[in-house]
Amino acid sequence: MSRILFEKHDTIAVLTLNQPKLRNSISEIEVVDEFIAALDQVNQDDQLRCLIITGAGSAFSSGGNIKHMLNKEGMFAGEANDVRENYARVIQRIPLALHNVSIPTIAAVNGHAVGAGCDLAMYCDMRIAANSASFAESFIRVGIIPGDGGAWILPRIAGFGRAAEMAFTGDAISAQQAYDWGMLNKLVADEDLMDEAMDLAKRIAKNPPQALRGTKQLMRAGTTMPLDSLLQMSAAIQANLHQTQDHLEAVSALIEKRSPVFKGK
Numbered sequence: 108m109s110r111i112l113f114e115k116h117d118t119i120a121v122l123t124l125n126q127p128k129l130r131n132s133i134s135e136i137e138v139v140d141e142f143i144a145a146l147d148q149v150n151q152d153d154q155l156r157c158l159i160i161t162g163a164g165s166a167f168s169s170g171g172n173i174k175h176m177l178n179k180e181g182m183f184a185g186e187a188n189d190v191r192e193n194y195a196r197v198i199q200r201i202p203l204a205l206h207n208v209s210i211p212t213i214a215a216v217n218g219h220a221v222g223a224g225c226d227l228a229m230y231c232d233m234r235i236a237a238n239s240a241s242f243a244e245s246f247i248r249v250g251i252i253p254g255d256g257g258a259w260i261l262p263r264i265a266g267f268g269r270a271a272e273m274a275f276t277g278d279a280i281s282a283q284q285a286y287d288w289g290m291l292n293k294l295v296a297d298e299d300l301m302d303e304a305m306d307l308a309k310r311i312a313k314n315p316p317q318a319l320r321g322t323k324q325l326m327r328a329g330t331t332m333p334l335d336s337l338l339q340m341s342a343a344i345q346a347n348l349h350q351t352q353d354h355l356e357a358v359s360a361l362i363e364k365r366s367p368v369f370k371g372k
Contacts, residue, residue: 111141112163113148118156118312119305120149127164133223134171134182136197146204153371156312156319158208159304160231161215167240168224171198176249194254198223202256205230206327209320211311215304216240216282217297226257229264232323234290235304236282237297242290243279244270263330265290315353315369321345 112123122145124131126138133139149158162168175181182193205212205227214231221243228234228242244261246253253261253274261270269288273280286294295303311319321344329337348354352372360367 109141110135110138111145113145115152115155116305118154118316119308120152120155120158122146122158122160124160124162124168127162127166129172130166130169130219130221131162131164131224132169132172133201133227134175134198136182139197139200143200143204146208150207150209153316155210156314156316157210157308158212159215159301159308160212160227161301161304162217164218166218166224167214167216167220168227169219170222170224170226170245170255173249198255201227202230202260209323210316211319211323213304213308215300216242216291217300219243219279221245221279222253223255223257226253226255226260229257229260229290232326233292233307235293235295235300235307236285236291237295237300238282239297240282240285241279242273242282242285243277244273245277245279247274248277315351315357315367316371317351317353318348321348 108125110126112125114121122142124133126132133142149155172181176183179185182197183190185193201223211233212231214228214234216228216234216236218237218239219241220228222245225242225244244253244257246257252258258274261273265273265288280288282291282294285291292307293303325337325341325344328340332340353369356367356369
C-alpha cells in the first residue's frame with residue numbers, strides 16, 4: 108500500500124497521507140521519500156495550478172512516530188550526532204520541499220494535526236479545517252523541541268504570542284480556536300471538507316498558471332526579503348509575464364466581457 112496517495116483532477120493535485128493506522132506519522136524515511144517524490148511531480152507538471160494536502164482516516168498527521176522515539180528506531184536511532192544527521196536527512200526535508208512548491212498549497216485538515224503534523228499544515232499556503240480537527244505544537248510534551256522548523260513557521264502563521272503559548276504548553280487547540288486565532292482560512296463541517304478545499308482550489312486554478320507561480324514566488328520571498336529587493340524581483344517577473352499569451356488573453360477577455368481560456372503560455 109502506498110504511504111502517499113497522489114491524484115490529479117484536471118489542474119488540481121491532491122496528496123493524501125495514507126497511513127491511517129499510524130495516524131499518518133511522517134517521521135519514517137520511506138514516507139518522506141514518497142512525499143518528496145509527489146512534490147517533485149507537482150513542480151515538474153506545468154499544467155498543475157493548485158495542490159491540496161490531506162490525511163486518510165481520522166487524523167491529518169500525528170507527526171513523529173512515538174514508538175520509534177521510545178525504541179530509538181528509524182530517524183531516532185543512534186547517538187546525538189546520528190540523530191542530528193537523521194533530522195536533516197528525514198523530517199527536515201518536508202518543510203524545505205513544501206516551501207519550494209511552485210504552486211499554491213492548501214492543507215485540508217481532517218483531524219488531529221500534532222507536532223510535525225501541525226507544522227505540516229502551517230507550511231501550506233492556506234488551511235481549511237474540519238470542525239473535528241485540532242492542532243498541537245506538542246514537542247515539549249515528549250521532552251524535545253520543534254525539530255522540523257516549527258519555531259520558524261508557527262509564529263509567522265499564529266503570531267509570536269499564540270505560537271509561544273502552543274509551544275511552551277504543548278496544549279492542543281480546537282479547530283474553532285485555530286480559526287479565531289487566524290490560523291485557518293475556513294472552518295467547515297467534517298463532511299464538507301474536501302468539497303470546500305476543492306472549491307477553493309478551483310477558484311485558484313481558473314487563473315493563468317505562470318502568474319500563479321510568479322505570485323507564489325513573490326509571496327514566499329516577501330517573508331524574508333527587503334522591500335527594495337522584492338520590488339526588483341517583482342519587476343523582473345512582471346516583465347516576463349507581460350510577454351505571455353495568457354496575459355494577452357486575460358486582458359482581451361476582460362475587454363470583450365467573456366471567460367478567458369488560459370494555456371500556460
